[in-house]
Amino acid sequence: MTLTHCDSSGAASMVDVSDKPVTTREARAQARVLMSRATLQAIETNALKKGDVLATARIAGIQAAKKCSDLIPLCHPLALSKVAVDFALDSDKSAVNIETYCKLAGRTGVEMEALTAASVAALTIIDMCKALDMAMVVEGVCLIEKSGGRRGHYVREET
Template identity: 70%
Template sequence: MQLTHINEQGQAAMVDVADKAVTVREARAQACVEMSPQTLRLISQNQLKKGDVLAVARIAGIQAAKKTADLIPLCHPLSLSKVAVDFELDTQGSKVWVFSYCKLAGQTGVEMEALTAASVASLTIIDMCKAVDQDMCISHLCVTHKSGGRRGVYQRDNVGKHYE
């Protein structure tokens, strides 16, 4: 397998997608923010001084997906038709699962946008809760599903959670 972002001289290069077919492309990603039970309780009861943690994290994730090309040098600027960020509170494991979904009709995939949304939403949760919990940790950041394009459907199995 050959890397697509390297030119003949071995230098980083943006992939030319001009000749690719326009198809509907979708991607889902996830991340997990591990925290203390007390912090999870404060989030679930909306009792943190900075405000509604999940509402702010949702907006941050959506904004981040739209700014992916500004953050990751070789990503194409995309006209996303849909971005969604959702959460699941895991009281048993003291975790917040973050799930993102991105969609467009275009010539390149949206996996990086989905990953960016999930990661920035997770970072926002940490930012809003760090005053009460400095031991939070982000894990399980990965693409869980993608469709559209030349390679077709990809579905990751055996990861923490699956967003449908």
């Protein structure tokens, strides 16, 4: 396997995608923030002094997807046509589950944008809740599905 972000001498290099066809590219990613039951309840009842945690985390995730090329070296700046950040509260595991979705018509995929959105949404939840719970943990950040492009459709197997 050849690394695509290295030139012939091994130096970091941005991949030239100008010859690739424009196709619809989509990606979904996820993350989970584990926390105390009291913190989860405060999020659910919107009882934090900093404001609505999930609304703020949603905006942060969307912004992060749009700024991915500023954060991740060698990422192409992309004209995203859709970014979604959704949350599910899991009282059994005392967690907030995050799922993100990114879409565009372009020459390169949106996996990094979806992953960045999930990561930053999770970090925003921690930032907004850290006064209540310093022991929160982000886990399970991963790509769960992607489509479009040369490699086709990928769906993560359940683990």
